[in-house]
Each structure stands twice: as C-alpha cells, then as structure tokens.
Amino acid sequence: MAMAERVDAVLRAGAAPGFHGLVVMRGGEVVLERYGAGVDYRLGDSLGHVVFDRDTLHDMRSVSKSIVALLYGIALGDGLVPEPGAGLVAQFPEYRDLVGDPEKAHLTVEHALTMTLGLEWNEDAPYTSTANSEIAMEFAPDRYRYVLERPVVEEAGKLWRYCGGATALLGGIIARGTGRPLEEYAATALFRPLGITDFDWSKGMHGAVSAAAGIRLRPVDLAAIGQLVLDGGRGIVPGEWLQEMLRPRVNIAEGFEYGYQWYLVTGDRPHVKGIGNGGQELLVFTGEELVVAVTAGEYDGDTTSSRAVLEAVLTE
Incomplete structure (x- = not known):
C-alpha cells in the first residue's frame, strides 16, 4: 500500500481524531499533504472549531525551540x-x-x-x-x-x-545581540529567505515573544525549514552550525539524544526532530531525503493522532 493510501486509511478509520495537518517532502518536493479539522488553541486561547488547509497557521509549540537554535546559528555566523x-x-x-x-x-x-x-x-x-x-x-x-x-x-x-x-x-x-525583537530578526534572517511571509509569534505577559513555544506557521512552511536543515543550511544557516547543532550532546533515553535544541533519534532509521506539545512534530531524515511535518490538537494529552499518522507515513 502506498504512503497516501496508508495515511488516508488511518484518517478514514478515525484513528487520528486530533489530526490537523501533514506535509511530506521527499527530494525537496512536497509529495503528500493532508489537512483535518477540530478545536484548536493559540497557546491558551481557544480558536474554536477550525477547518485547516494549506494556508492556516498552526501553533508549533516547542518546535519553536528548534527554530530558535537555527536563529542562534545565523546570528553567531x-x-x-x-x-x-x-x-x-x-x-x-x-x-x-x-x-x-x-x-x-x-x-x-x-x-x-x-x-x-x-x-x-x-x-x-x-x-x-x-x-x-x-x-x-x-x-x-x-x-x-x-x-x-x-x-x-x-x-x-x-x-x-x-x-x-x-x-x-x-x-x-x-534579541540583544541583533538589536531587534526576536520575531523581526526571524522574519528577515530565516523566514523571508525561505519564502515564508505569513507567520505569527505569540507574545508572553512581558510583551516579548515566547521563544520556547510561540511560533505559528503553516505546516508546509515548517516542512520547508526541515528541508533547509536537510540541505545543510543553503547559506542561510551556516553549515558548520548545523553540524554542531545536530551533534549528540546529552543522552535522554536509549536511542534518544539531544543536541542544541533538537532531538536526535538513533538506531535503524536515524533522524533529527523538533517536538511540540499537542502532537506537533518536524522530522528530518538526513539519509533519506525525507522531511515530515505534522500538526495536531492533542494539547497536554496523549499524542495518539500524530503517532498514528507518522506510523502510516514511515511504514515501508
């Protein structure tokens, strides 16, 4: 069964009730997109029932951390x-x-x-x-x-x-080093060079954006960031920084390491990933020319929807 058929079977069966979006890129091209619908939140604020499509921004929650690591590398360069x-x-x-x-x-x-x-x-x-x-x-x-x-x-x-x-x-x-708010630096240093013009970054109570959890992107743009990592930075992020960022620094669990704000999965199918509360995931398989971005709405809960969809995508 082909990847699209496996994913569609999972969605038809209701096995991913909190599913919101999926983008799969292979060889630099989008090969699969699917979108769902459901109650969603912008951090703690309810957005009600949302019907998602390619142009709908979605909370990336703690995948924001991995994007901040990319920004640090650009600023360091x-x-x-x-x-x-x-x-x-x-x-x-x-x-x-x-x-x-x-x-x-x-x-x-x-x-x-x-x-x-x-x-x-x-x-x-x-x-x-x-x-x-x-x-x-x-x-x-x-x-x-x-x-x-x-x-x-x-x-x-x-x-x-x-x-x-x-x-x-x-x-x-x-922000201090660049002399600009974090979201402004992100727009000019990372997003615009990737063609990302529509994004949001939720602010905390202090008036500054939440670096740890506040980025809102389209899933297709999240996948484009994964492709940037897969491509070695393309002159936007220094390649030397990506190598350092994705080098195992500390062990979390067996087969699960941490670099600079990115998770590193070892084993038979090694990859790097950003993970966010509710089922947000960005997976980059450097040895397979494969990028997978998933969004979901299972905040503070068991992320069964993302797991079900990812299993369908990654099953050979």
Whole structure:
C-alpha cells in the first residue's frame, strides 16, 4: 500500500481524531499533504472549531525551540551573539547579584542550548498552572531573572532537564545581540529567505515573544525549514552550525539524544526532530531525503493522532 493510501486509511478509520495537518517532502518536493479539522488553541486561547488547509497557521509549540537554535546559528555566523562556551549569566549584566554569584559563574550558553543548566526547573505540571516552571516564568516580573536565579540542584552539563527557560534566555540573547525583537530578526534572517511571509509569534505577559513555544506557521512552511536543515543550511544557516547543532550532546533515553535544541533519534532509521506539545512534530531524515511535518490538537494529552499518522507515513 502506498504512503497516501496508508495515511488516508488511518484518517478514514478515525484513528487520528486530533489530526490537523501533514506535509511530506521527499527530494525537496512536497509529495503528500493532508489537512483535518477540530478545536484548536493559540497557546491558551481557544480558536474554536477550525477547518485547516494549506494556508492556516498552526501553533508549533516547542518546535519553536528548534527554530530558535537555527536563529542562534545565523546570528553567531554574523558575529552578533557569543560562542556557546561563553558565560551565560554575563550576557545579562543588569543582574549584578547573579553575575557575581559564584554558584552561577560556571554556566555557559551551551548549557542553555543543551538544556543542562543544572537549575531547579519542572515542566511536568500542566501548562495551565504556575506549578509549571515555564508558566511561572511568564507570570514572574522578569522572565530572564526568574530563570537565572533558580537554585542549583545538580552539576551543569551532565543531565538533560526539559527547560523552556533555557530557550527564553537564548531568545533574549539573540534579541540583544541583533538589536531587534526576536520575531523581526526571524522574519528577515530565516523566514523571508525561505519564502515564508505569513507567520505569527505569540507574545508572553512581558510583551516579548515566547521563544520556547510561540511560533505559528503553516505546516508546509515548517516542512520547508526541515528541508533547509536537510540541505545543510543553503547559506542561510551556516553549515558548520548545523553540524554542531545536530551533534549528540546529552543522552535522554536509549536511542534518544539531544543536541542544541533538537532531538536526535538513533538506531535503524536515524533522524533529527523538533517536538511540540499537542502532537506537533518536524522530522528530518538526513539519509533519506525525507522531511515530515505534522500538526495536531492533542494539547497536554496523549499524542495518539500524530503517532498514528507518522506510523502510516514511515511504514515501508
């Protein structure tokens, strides 16, 4: 059975009730697109029942983190942000007490890129509660101070701990280094060179965009970003940065590693991926000339819809 037939069979059977969109690219060309319908949200705000098509923007949630890593690489290539080995707290000199804290002096930008800060952070609670550290960060008077003043609980660089605060810091460093809001830099440095003219980036309570989760894109444009990675950056993102970004830095689980804000899947069919709450996924199979972008609406839940569709796409 061909890929399109397998996907259509899953959708007809109702096995992916939260499915919103799918784009598959092979050899640089779109070979399959499918769209669904259902209740959707823009971060926490309900959009009601949405009928999706190619031109409908969709929350990418934490796939935003992987896009921020691309932006960091572009800015680094232009000499606008510090090297990964640079001190992290020193990038926020206004927090003199934190800059002078010997317990934080060892932290580097790379620790933020790899989510190995060793700071107290918990995103296991629902994203509707301030018991979740990312939500607490948004409610704090200063998001960057909130992250940097978290207590040290383990040695930095050793253990991966999911941390939207790390991406918030990276977004702040990019904005400061480029002298522009993160979304403006993204538009000119990454999106427009790819022909992406329609996007949105949701803002947090501080008036700055949510670097960790706020990007809204068309699935076909998300796939185009995956193709850019597959193509080695095409002069938009430095190829050297992509190699560093996608190099395994810390182990999450067996066959599952983390680079710079990207997940790395090893094994029989290795690939790299960005993952977002609710079933948002961008998969890049560098050895197969294959890119898959999926969107869904199973926020804070079990992402059965995306799994069912991906299984149909990837079954040989």
